[in-house]
Amino acid sequence: MIEVNNKEKLDWFEGMTVQDVLDKMGYIYPRITVSVNDQLVNKEDYATYKVPDNARVNVFHLAHGG
Amino acid sequence: MATKTKAGPTKYEISINGKTATVVEDTYLLKAVMDAGFNVPTLCHHKDLTPDGTCRLCLCEVETNGKKKLVTACNYPVRSEIKVKTNTEEIKKHRKSLAEMYLGRWPNVETIQNIAKLCGATDKEKYKSDITDENPKACILCGHCVRACSSFMIQDILGFAGRGIKRHLTMPFGDVDPHCVGCTSCGYVCPTGAIQITDEMNNPVDPELIRRHGMKVNAEMATLDKMQNRMREVGTANIVEVMDAYDLLPVHNFKFGKHPDTHKIDSKVMTRDYFTQGAADACWLGCSMACAKAVDGFELKTGPYKGEKVVVDGPEYETAAGGSNMGGFDLDFIVEYNFYCDTYGIDTISFATTIAFVMEAFEAGIITEEHTGGKKLNFGAMDEALECLHEMARGEGFGVEVGQGVRRLKEKWVKELGADPEFLNDIGMEVKGLEFSEYVSKESLAQQAGYAMAIKGPQHDEAWLIFIDMVNNQIPSFDDKAEALYYFPLFRIWFGLLGLCKIVWNDVAPADNSKYPPQEAAKIPEHVENYWKFFEGMTGIPVDEDKMLLQAERVFNLQRLMSYYFGRGTREDDMPPLRAIGPATVEEYLSREERYDKQMKEEIGIDPEGKSAEEKLAITRDHRFKQYNKVIDAAYKRRGWDENGVPTVERLKQIGIDIPEVMALLERPDQ
Ligand code: SF4
Ligand code: SF4
Ligand code: FES
Numbered sequence: 260m261i262e263v264n265n266k267e268k269l270d271w272f273e274g275m276t277v278q279d280v281l282d283k284m285g286y287i288y289p290r291i292t293v294s295v296n297d298q299l300v301n302k303e304d305y306a307t308y309k310v311p312d313n314a315r316v317n318v319f320h321l322a323h324g325g
Numbered sequence: 326m327a328t329k330t331k332a333g334p335t336k337y338e339i340s341i342n343g344k345t346a347t348v349v350e351d352t353y354l355l356k357a358v359m360d361a362g363f364n365v366p367t368l369c370h371h372k373d374l375t376p377d378g379t380c381r382l383c384l385c386e387v388e389t390n391g392k393k394k395l396v397t398a399c400n401y402p403v404r405s406e407i408k409v410k411t412n413t414e415e416i417k418k419h420r421k422s423l424a425e426m427y428l429g430r431w432p433n434v435e436t437i438q439n440i441a442k443l444c445g446a447t448d449k450e451k452y453k454s455d456i457t458d459e460n461p462k463a464c465i466l467c468g469h470c471v472r473a474c475s476s477f478m479i480q481d482i483l484g485f486a487g488r489g490i491k492r493h494l495t496m497p498f499g500d501v502d503p504h505c506v507g508c509t510s511c512g513y514v515c516p517t518g519a520i521q522i523t524d525e526m527n528n529p530v531d532p533e534l535i536r537r538h539g540m541k542v543n544a545e546m547a548t549l550d551k552m553q554n555r556m557r558e559v560g561t562a563n564i565v566e567v568m569d570a571y572d573l574l575p576v577h578n579f580k581f582g583k584h585p586d587t588h589k590i591d592s593k594v595m596t597r598d599y600f601t602q603g604a605a606d607a608c609w610l611g612c613s614m615a616c617a618k619a620v621d622g623f624e625l626k627t628g629p630y631k632g633e634k635v636v637v638d639g640p641e642y643e644t645a646a647g648g649s650n651m652g653g654f655d656l657d658f659i660v661e662y663n664f665y666c667d668t669y670g671i672d673t674i675s676f677a678t679t680i681a682f683v684m685e686a687f688e689a690g691i692i693t694e695e696h697t698g699g700k701k702l703n704f705g706a707m708d709e710a711l712e713c714l715h716e717m718a719r720g721e722g723f724g725v726e727v728g729q730g731v732r733r734l735k736e737k738w739v740k741e742l743g744a745d746p747e748f749l750n751d752i753g754m755e756v757k758g759l760e761f762s763e764y765v766s767k768e769s770l771a772q773q774a775g776y777a778m779a780i781k782g783p784q785h786d787e788a789w790l791i792f793i794d795m796v797n798n799q800i801p802s803f804d805d806k807a808e809a810l811y812y813f814p815l816f817r818i819w820f821g822l823l824g825l826c827k828i829v830w831n832d833v834a835p836a837d838n839s840k841y842p843p844q845e846a847a848k849i850p851e852h853v854e855n856y857w858k859f860f861e862g863m864t865g866i867p868v869d870e871d872k873m874l875l876q877a878e879r880v881f882n883l884q885r886l887m888s889y890y891f892g893r894g895t896r897e898d899d900m901p902p903l904r905a906i907g908p909a910t911v912e913e914y915l916s917r918e919e920r921y922d923k924q925m926k927e928e929i930g931i932d933p934e935g936k937s938a939e940e941k942l943a944i945t946r947d948h949r950f951k952q953y954n955k956v957i958d959a960a961y962k963r964r965g966w967d968e969n970g971v972p973t974v975e976r977l978k979q980i981g982i983d984i985p986e987v988m989a990l991l992e993r994p995d996q
Pocket of ligand 2: 468514518520
């Protein structure tokens with residue numbers, strides 16, 4: 260089990276990547292910053308960065324306009 | 326080894342002077358070389374501009390499969406595992422003779438002298454000729470200005486003419502082009518001073534300061550926007566599909582947050598089939614964000630201009646989302662109502678939110694065809710919605726009633742038709758008589774309060790906090806929310822006071838904005854600083870966060886007091902309809918039953934098991950109003966207002982506006 264933004268719980272699976280977390284959460288907004296256990300993850304690593312079990316994942320969305 | 330993954334970019338391990346570096350596909354070699362700590366001389370390269378590859382100083386040797394060749398590093402994208410050398414004897418020789426030629430032509434230009442030094446070229450005489458230009462501020466044909474004009478300003482005012490030694494910089498037909506907006510980008514990027522900025526319009530105290538910060542915005546727009554919100558390409562409409570994905574796109578009078586037909590009105594369709602003008606066309610020419618979009622040659626199907634082809638300014642996000650709110654998932658309809666609202670002088674948001682309310686009332690049987698002049702106003706009735714709009718403009722029929730807006734329709738239907746006031750108040754999306762702008766705020770307390778407390782009514786002029794509250798969960802406590810409801814309205818009011826657009830604050834962000842902790846990152850500190858510098862550059866008065874907040878807080882409190890004086894600015898005026906803070910009908914509850922049941926169990930502490938939908942709706946309603954009241958209590962306290970939402974004398978003293986004229990506003994004539 261992992262926790263996203265100190266709120267949502269997601270079932271963990273072997274090999275789970277940051278991209279998997281974003282897909283599961285439906286996070287498609289382009290201006291996000293991701294950290295896994297307080298470690299910043301670069302955009303180009305989303306698809307390869309492995310999320311360990313019990314991780315705290317933070318996906319920070321910047322506000323948009325209007 | 327190249328690592329390729331399904332969704333991620335390919336990376337290559339390349340060797341640079343024997344050192345290994347991992348590089349993302351399509352990174353320009355110059356950047357990879359610099360990142361690896363090697364220096365390569367450049368002339369035409371500029372970090373914020375698309376590469377050109379004309380000066381040839383950045384030559385590097387690239388080896389692929391045993392084959393070696395020389396490439397210009399600044400415009401060579403890495404696409405395989407290459408071996409790179411930056412400083413072979415051959416390269417040094419090439420660079421030196423290039424530098425000697427440059428030095429012979431422009432011996433006194435400092436940039437050229439520096440390059441010459443770097444390349445070991447000392448002989449000024451070797452290539453001296455009759456084209457030698459002794460001017461220390463000569464144009465060295467680097468092309469920065471040409472590219473800045475096109476990528477910062479989306480203009481093509483500057484260009485080169487002539488070939489070989491006759492090549493020179495010019496404007497079209499060798500004359501001063503009246504389309505030049507005077508942005509000074511070209512002068513800013515010119516490394517030699519060949520382009521001088523002579524005219525400082527509006528007499529700023531420190532034009533350089535303004536320019537420095539303005540150019541940062543230009544550069545971000547040129548380099549980052551395409552990977553961020555694509556404001557230049559689609560404008561604010563970029564978030565139609567994003568809002569749908571986050572269950573935030575208003576559908577059927579804000580009942581729901583997404584719809585299977587959203588793909589018919591999203592930004593992909595707009596860019597593919599509708600937008601024809603991508604350049605800055607509206608707010609002011611010269612804005613590098615250029616988010617305003619237009620549809621050319623649109624043939625109208627209804628109304629007084631039926632059959633004519635027109636230019637439509639928009640649609641922006643809220644106009645498109647107004648479409649989904651009315652159940653109109655059709656861009657022809659959206660562009661048409663956009664055009665006629667603009668033509669008639671009607672706000673698209675108020676129109677759409679009012680029609681959505683009318684449609685729900687029609688479906689609930691509160692009004693019938695008898696009241697609407699025979700129009701079947703179900704959700705999705707686009708022709709009928711447009712007919713209401715035309716009637717509104719002509720001052721005829723049901724359209725006249727619709728034109729009064731949600732608040733007056735509620736009052737009228739209660740009085741004349743005996744409609745249930747509670748139901749109408751629950752679903753009528755207005756606060757202070759203004760219709761809600763197009764976001765579903767149900768799952769974000771801070772957004773609800775930011776909207777409903779806003780002095781001019783529910784829109785994002787003061788705060789737009791859905792992401793930091795609901796999605797990021799960055800402001801979980803009531804105090805955190807109150808702090809956000811203190812800072813953001815003040816910041817937004819402050820730049821509104823300066824007459825500056827807020828889109829360049831948060832619709833593009835510096836690439837390294839994530840270096841700040843999230844609470845700070847949400848403010849986009851470097852962009853807040855840009856605004857401070859614009860202020861200082863113009864007035865000569867330095868400003869920081871405390872000064873900014875104080876300036877804004879004075880105005881904010883004055884506005885609140887004026888609205889109080891005229892009978893509007895108290896707690897009851899800050900109360901949202903139920904639909905804005907949670908499900909208002911059984912249908913809505915059941916549409917997100919799992920979510921609401923879970924919240925009931927975990928947040929309210931009541932087991933939903935065995936309860937009817939009506940009971941669950943009532944419990945949720947009660948809880949949500951309690952939560953809402955708590956959040957505005959906290960916000961009032963943080964703002965220094967009493968529990969009725971009125972600024973306290975103590976606060977007015979603290980911020981130094983306890984002058985008689987202001988104090989007099991506390992004496993409300995109706996009380
Ligand atoms: S001032 Fe601006 S618009 Fe005019 S030529 Fe220079 S870059 Fe282009
Ligand atoms: S005017 Fe300046 S920026 Fe433009 S080509 Fe000449 S040297 Fe470069
Ligand atoms: S810097 Fe001019 S060709 Fe690369």
